[in-house]
Amino acid sequence: MSFNFRQTRPLRMSFGCRRAWRKIQTPAIEAMDFFLQALAFFYGICVGSFLNVCIYRLPEHLSIVKPRSRCPQCGTPIAFYDNIPVISFLLLAGRCRHCRARISWRYPLIETATGLCALLLVRRFGFSLPALIYFALIAALITVTFIDIDHRIIPDVITLPGIVLGFGAAFGLPTVSALDSLLGIAAGGGSLLAVAWIYQLVTHKNGMGGGDIKLLAMIGAFTGVAGVIFTLFVASLVGSLAGFVLVAAQKKRSLKLAVAFGPFLSLAAAIYVFAGPQLIAWYFGMLS
Ligand SMILES: [Zn+2]
Numbered sequence: 011m012s013f014n015f016r017q018t019r020p021l022r023m024s025f026g027c028r029r030a031w032r033k034i035q036t037p038a039i040e041a042m043d044f045f046l047q048a049l050a051f052f053y054g055i056c057v058g059s060f061l062n063v064c065i066y067r068l069p070e071h072l073s074i075v076k077p078r079s080r081c082p083q084c085g086t087p088i089a090f091y092d093n094i095p096v097i098s099f100l101l102l103a104g105r106c107r108h109c110r111a112r113i114s115w116r117y118p119l120i121e122t123a124t125g126l127c128a129l130l131l132v133r134r135f136g137f138s139l140p141a142l143i144y145f146a147l148i149a150a151l152i153t154v155t156f157i158d159i160d161h162r163i164i165p166d167v168i169t170l171p172g173i174v175l176g177f178g179a180a181f182g183l184p185t186v187s188a189l190d191s192l193l194g195i196a197a198g199g200g201s202l203l204a205v206a207w208i209y210q211l212v213t214h215k216n217g218m219g220g221g222d223i224k225l226l227a228m229i230g231a232f233t234g235v236a237g238v239i240f241t242l243f244v245a246s247l248v249g250s251l252a253g254f255v256l257v258a259a260q261k262k263r264s265l266k267l268a269v270a271f272g273p274f275l276s277l278a279a280a281i282y283v284f285a286g287p288q289l290i291a292w293y294f295g296m297l298s
Pocket of ligand 1: 081082083084085086106107108109110111
């Protein structure tokens with residue numbers, strides 16, 4: 011279900027009319043394209059604003075629909091005109107209107123990042139069902155990333171419905187079959203479950219969180235087995251590199267540094283959505 015503007019053309023036209031149409035066709039289509047992409051970016055920013063609410067409230071088991079957002083410092087409810095994504099932050103110079111307390115730069119960052127993802131998805135997949143499905147996955151991944159950074163948990167309330175949604179989405183994606191989605195869930199959950207089990211057997215400690223297992227199962231539901239293998243490979247690579255950098259940057263060199271794995275799994279899955287098959291082809295091209 012995709013809409014291609016380049017195929018839009020009036021049906022019967024006289025020669026003169028056709029010539030006139032050709033003259034305005036290209037700029038008109040370009041203007042329309044630009045407008046729709048700007049719309050996708052703006053939509054993404056608004057969703058990002060909602061993700062900020064989820065990131066703040068889900069771990070606290072608060073409702074994500076009410077009450078209205080308040081300043082965490084002075085408790086004043088934030089008026090609608092001070093709650094416009096990104097713009098309000100810039101107008102207020104990153105401070106609360108009432109108590110002048112600093113507002114975290116993370117709010118506009120998450121909004122802008124979500125907007126950029128929406129824009130890139132539309133440029134990559136057009137205004138199509140796959141773009142919408144992948145946007146839902148990316149939105150879940152962004153939420154999981156920041157909740158994991160803040161609280162070291164990945165809420166089941168995101169990943170468990172995500173697994174079901176991902177399986178359903180397989181029927182709307184041309185690249186993932188329902189069977190591939192089921193295998194992706196099994197491979198994603200199973201591989202990390204095995205890692206956790208071996209880790210516990212060797213060290214008698216809990217290393218891998220159950221949240222990571224369910225997160226990779228959700229990623230597998232959306233991307234299939236290939237997505238799981240790619241995600242696990244890239245997340246481990248980037249995660250261990252980041253681990254080394256963090257340990258090296260530490261003053262007291264101790265390896266007892268726990269890094270949340272969820273953000274790396276999320277980042278790797280997002281890379282797979284945008285460029286996974288191309289990167290896999292490039293990697294195997296290098297080997298041969
Ligand atoms: Zn305030």
